[in-house]
Amino acid sequence: MGNNLLKGKKGIIFGALNDMSIAWKVAELAHEEGAEFVLTNAPIAMRMGEINDLAEKTNSKVIPADATSEEDIEKLIEESMEILGGKLDFILHSIGMSPNVRKGKHYTEINYKFYNQTLDVSAGSLHKVLATAMKKDAINEWGSVLALTYIAAQRIFPDYNDMADAKSLLESITRSFGYHYGIKNKVRVNTISQSPTVTTAGKGIKGFNEFINFSDQMSPLGNASAQACAEYCISMFSDYTRYVTMQNLFHDGGFSNTGVTQQVIDKFEE
Ligand SMILES: NC(=O)c1ccc[n+]([C@@H]2O[C@H](COP(=O)([O-])OP(=O)(O)OC[C@H]3O[C@@H](n4cnc5c(N)ncnc54)[C@H](O)[C@@H]3O)[C@@H](O)[C@H]2O)c1
Numbered sequence: 099m100g101n102n103l104l105k106g107k108k109g110i111i112f113g114a115l116n117d118m119s120i121a122w123k124v125a126e127l128a129h130e131e132g133a134e135f136v137l138t139n140a141p142i143a144m145r146m147g148e149i150n151d152l153a154e155k156t157n158s159k160v161i162p163a164d165a166t167s168e169e170d171i172e173k174l175i176e177e178s179m180e181i182l183g184g185k186l187d188f189i190l191h192s193i194g195m196s197p198n199v200r201k202g203k204h205y206t207e208i209n210y211k212f213y214n215q216t217l218d219v220s221a222g223s224l225h226k227v228l229a230t231a232m233k234k235d236a237i238n239e240w241g242s243v244l245a246l247t248y249i250a251a252q253r254i255f256p257d258y259n260d261m262a263d264a265k266s267l268l269e270s271i272t273r274s275f276g277y278h279y280g281i282k283n284k285v286r287v288n289t290i291s292q293s294p295t296v297t298t299a300g301k302g303i304k305g306f307n308e309f310i311n312f313s314d315q316m317s318p319l320g321n322a323s324a325q326a327c328a329e330y331c332i333s334m335f336s337d338y339t340r341y342v343t344m345q346n347l348f349h350d351g352g353f354s355n356t357g358v359t360q361q362v363i364d365k366f367e368e
Contacts, residue, residue, distance in 0.1 A: 103336040105132035108182040110174065112138050112165060112227075113192030116148045118297045120246060121192035123328035129156035131332055133188070136178040138163045165193050165223035166215075171230045185238045188335040191227060191245035194299050195219045196261045202304070205259050213260055220264035221271060228275045232282065239284040242335045245272060246327075247289040247346065249354055257304040269346050276344035286343035290330060293321035293350045315361045317351030 109128065113121035114137055128135060137153055141162040153160045159181050163170035179185060197212035198205075224245050231237050250258035251265035269289050276287035294300055294310045303309070314321045322330075330349050333339055348354040 100127070100130035100132060103131040103332055103338075104128055104188075107133045107187040107335065108178075108184060109133055109135040109186055109188035109190070109335070110138060110178050111135050111190045111192070113190070114139060114149055114152055115143050115298055116146065117152075118324065119192065120292065120295065120297060120324045120327050120331075121190055122152055123324045124190055124192070124331045125152055125156050125158070127325075127328045127332050128188075128335070129158070131336075133335070134158070134182055135188075136161055136174070136181055138174055140164050165191075165227065166218045168226055168230065171223075171226050172234070175227075175230055175234055175236050179234075179236060185241075186231070186236055187238050187241045189227060189231070189237070189241075189243045190331060191224050191243070193219060193223055194246070194261065194264070196259060196264065196302075199259045199261060199302055199304075203259070205256070208260055213263075216260045216264050217267060220261060221267035224268055225271050225275065228271075228279060228287065232279060235283075237279075237283065237285045240337070240340050241283075241285045242339070243279075243285065243287045244331055244334055245287075245289045247291045248294075249291050249348070249350065251291070251346075252354075255309075257309070259303075261303075272346070273344045280343050286340070288334060288342060288344070289346045290327065290334070291346055291348045291350060291354070292327050293317065293323075293353060295321070295324050295327065297324065312362075313350075313353055316356055316359055317353040318356065318359065319351035321353075322349050322351050 111125050137160045163174040196216040198208045247265045250262035272289045279285040294313050
C-alpha cells in the first residue's frame with residue numbers, strides 16, 4: 099500500500115530489463131504511489147519479453163526506443179504524452195552498457211569504437227532525452243529527471259573500466275542541463291550514485307561478487323539494495339524534494355565518506 103506520493107504524476111521509465119533491474123523496482127513502486135507512466139527499453143531488450151509482465155502489473159504501455167537514437171526518443175516522448183494525456187512530471191534514466199566491459203578489454207587497451215558506444219549509450223543518451231524534452235516542452239514545472247550513476251565517476255575502481263568515464267560525463271550533463279532546464283522551466287535534474295547491486299549490468303563487471311562484499315563491509319549501513327534505491331527515486335520524483343537539483347546524490351550506506359571500517363581492518367590482522 100502506497101502513500102500516493104506520486105498521485106497524478108506522469109512519467110517515462112527507461113531501463114527495466116528484468117525483475118532485478120533498478121528501473122523495474124522503481125516502476126513497481128511508482129505504480130503503488132499512484133503514478134502513470136510509459137516503460138521503454140532498447141528494441142533488442144524487448145526480445146526477452148519480460149517487460150510485458152511489468153507493463154501488465156503496472157497498467158502501463160511499452161514503447162521500444164534505442165536511447166542513442168534522436169528519432170526514437172522524439173517518437174517516445176510524443177507518444178508518451180499522447181498515451182498519458184499530457185506533459186511529463188518525471189523521467190528515470192536507468193541505462194548503462196559498455197562493449198569494452200562486455201568483451202573484457204582492459205582500460206588501457208580499449209577499442210575506441212566501443213568507447214564511443216559506451217559514452218553514447220550510458221551518458222550521451224541523457225543529453226538527447228533532455229534536449230528532446232526541452233524542444234518539445236514535454237516536462238511540467240518542478241518536474242524531476244533522475245539518472246543512475248556510480249562512485250567510479252570520482253574515484254578509480256579498476257574493473258569499472260570505461261564506464262567510469264561515461265559516469266563522469268553523465269554527472270556533468272546532469273549539472274549542465276540541470277542549470278539550463280532549471281532556468282527555463284524549473285525542471286530539476288539529478289543523479290543517484292547507487293551501491294553495487296546485483297543486476298544484469300552489475301554482474302557484467304569483473305570480480306563483481308568479491309567487490310560487492312568489500313563494498314558492503316566498507317559501508318556503515320551496508321550496501322543499499324535496488325528496492326531502497328527505488329524508494330529514494332520515488333522521493334526525488336515527489337514534491338517533497340522540489341529544490342534539489344544539479345546534484346550527485348550518494349545512496350550507498352555511507353561508503354562514499356568512509357576511509358576504512360573496523361571490519362576491513364580486522365581482515366588484515368596478522
Ligand atoms: N547494478 C549496479 O551495481 C549499479 C550501481 C550503480 C549504478 N548503476 C546504474 O544503474 C542503471 C541501471 O542498471 P541496472 O543495474 O538496473 O542494470 P540493468 O542491466 O537491469 O539495466 C541496464 C539497462 O540499460 C538498457 N540499455 C542498454 N542499452 C540501451 C540503449 N541503447 N537504449 C535504451 N536502453 C538501453 C538495458 O536494456 C537495461 O535495461 C545503470 O545506469 C547502471 O550503470 C548500477
